Amino acid sequence: MSFLPGLVETTAVTDLYVDTNEVHREKIPQGTIWKIKVPADSKMTINIVSGIAEIFGTELANNVEYSFSNWNFSIYAVEEVHLEWKGSDPHPIVEDEDLISNRTAKYIYNLHFSLDKMRSTSFEGPNILVIGNKGSGKTALCRTLSSYSIKFKAYSPMFVNLNPQEAVFSPPGCLSATPISDILDVELPIWGQSMTSGATALHTKQPILKLFGLEMIAENPQRYLQTMDSLASVINSRLEKDSLVQRSGCIIDTPPLGQLSDDLHELVHIIQKFRINFVVMLADVDNEEDTATLEKVTPLAKSLVGDFFVKIPRLCGVIPSDDVYMRSLQRSSIREYFYGNPGTALSPFSLSLDFEDLVIWEPKNVLSNGETAVENNEILNLSQVSISPSSVQHALICITHQDKHAKQEDVANAAILGFALITEVNEKRRKMRVLLPVPGNFPNNACILTSYRYLE
CATH class of the missing domain: 2.40.30.330 (Pre-mRNA cleavage complex subunit Clp1, C-terminal domain)
Structure with missing residues (x-):
């Protein structure tokens, strides 16, 4: 009778019904990353029972339930972590890569301590520029460095987003600059909520916004440079008047190098206008695209910042994103601007x-x-x-x-x-x-x- 439809033994009950309240338990060994994908139509809650866990540098409190939706992220176990999770997706993991060793953590730590030393030895903080190809982990590195910089000392680095497709404390289409003085919201891919969100559990941020309005830089490169110059002027003025931000420096995220022109004149423009004194490139030597880009960028960057050009491998915890995922994040940021999120309804x-x-x-x-x-x-x-x-x-x-x-x-x-x-x-x-x-x-x-x- 197995040849009749519906009578095969492989039919699984879990495919027909998913108990969203069922508690799953996971152990993440020390130094390991748990890569998670939560689709837009799903929801996932995580509770850290024991151990120290981070999401892009921000530590998760124990015995506190965190909710996630429409976000691809990674949990890094600083020490062995035991957690409980539940959600509508029975398998919220990246296939064959759910638990991997964090081979790039040492590079992030070394970079953070180098920046911290620069802050403690000079009143002019490091203005660090993070560059790389698509999917290299630029934004994840910037978010981690921003979180680490305020963890032990009262710094307030200025995070600058120069990618109009990314929504950071604002709807998409903007170039933004935000002083980071408090922990970031690990539940939101837009880093947290701005002053327009009203009363929130975490400290809201007040970004400086300049509108580009288009999606791709190539749609109007001259307007992009004009918008960037306007933002740089405001940031430089803020640095001159705010000694804390000046000493903390800037952490600048950029669009993928593939979106810039072949001669990389936009990159030169960024380094000059934002007074960059430290450039970090994320690239793998075994990646043909990265190798070709590295050969073109290295002499240019060294001519502008000298020995303060550093290359580190692509981050291990990065989950590649496609256009569909980027669109969903943009839609979520617009919705949150007007309607808020489950934690703060507007x-x-x-x-x-x-x-x-x-x-x-x-x-x-x-x-x-x-x-x-x-x-x-x-x-x-x-x-x-x-x-x-x-x-x-x-x-x-x-x-x-x-x-x-x-x-x-x-x-x-x-x-x-x-x-x-x-x-x-x-x-x-x-x-x-x-x-x-x-x-x-x-x-x-x-x-x-x-x-x-x-x-x-």
């Missing part, structure tokens, strides 16, 4: 606006417009958007500090007031529904359209 405010109430500008996309003259100053300017369902519905827009009748040059360089989400556009009535993070009238300010969309 109530956004919806209001109706006429088409005439909004003036929306859009960064020019060089690739879509077929433009090639990168030196053309017009590329830096914005173009005004004709409001229609196809152009702005479900779009994330940035509200600037400039009046809506301001010139486009002033709007392009304006500071960010906040973000809004256009949820509905009625072309016949010339009305639209707009979601704001706080109640009140829509500001009489100019807005900039981003490339990011969110459908509720």
Whole structure:
């Protein structure tokens, strides 16, 4: 009878029903990494029973339940760890790589102690730039170094994110700088919550944001450099006025080197504008792509920072991410900006606006417009958007500090007031529904359209 459908002995009950309250136990040996993947439609809770465990440098408290969703991360056992976990996914691990030895921990420790020595011997802290190809572990290293820097001493390093696709304390599309003075939220891939989140269990951060608005640097490299210069100017001013941040230095995360131009002039620009005095490259000698990139980067970096150019292997705990995963993180960051997360629920405010109430500008996309003259100053300017369902519905827009009748040059360089989400556009009535993070009238300010969309 085994040939009849449904009567084979291999049918497993666990495939039909998963008990989300079932407690699983795991032992992680000392010096080992447990690599975990939690999909967007799943939830996982972890409780450390004994031992010292870290997620990207932030230690997990014992007998405290942590919740995770839509995040790929790694737990590192500083000493042998016994934990309990439960969730809707019966196998939240990376296949064949769930428990691996952390072979790169010594490089991170040596790097941290070197930076700590630089902080203790000079009033000018280390401005460290982390570079590498996609999936090398740049952001994980930056997060770990930021966590370690505040663990034993009262430092406050400035973390700088120069990758507009990454959402750190903000929605995607921004370049950001955030002083790190308290522990990071291990449950959130966006590092934690900003001042717009209201009352939170952990100390909120107040990032400095500059809007790029597009996804890829190649879509408008000149606007990217302009946005980066504006951010660097604010950071350098902060360093001059804040002795603690100045001594703590900066930890700067960059886009993958593959997104930069062939001559790497963006990299040179970053080193000069942010006064970089320490460059770390993540690369493996047995990786052909890394080897080719290393040969091109090494002489350039050494000519700018001398012997303060260091190469370390790709981090062991990194889980490769694809475009689908990156999109889900971007959507999560937009949702959390307006609605919060399970730990901190927010109530956004919806209001109706006429088409005439909004003036929306859009960064020019060089690739879509077929433009090639990168030196053309017009590329830096914005173009005004004709409001229609196809152009702005479900779009994330940035509200600037400039009046809506301001010139486009002033709007392009304006500071960010906040973000809004256009949820509905009625072309016949010339009305639209707009979601704001706080109640009140829509500001009489100019807005900039981003490339990011969110459908509720």
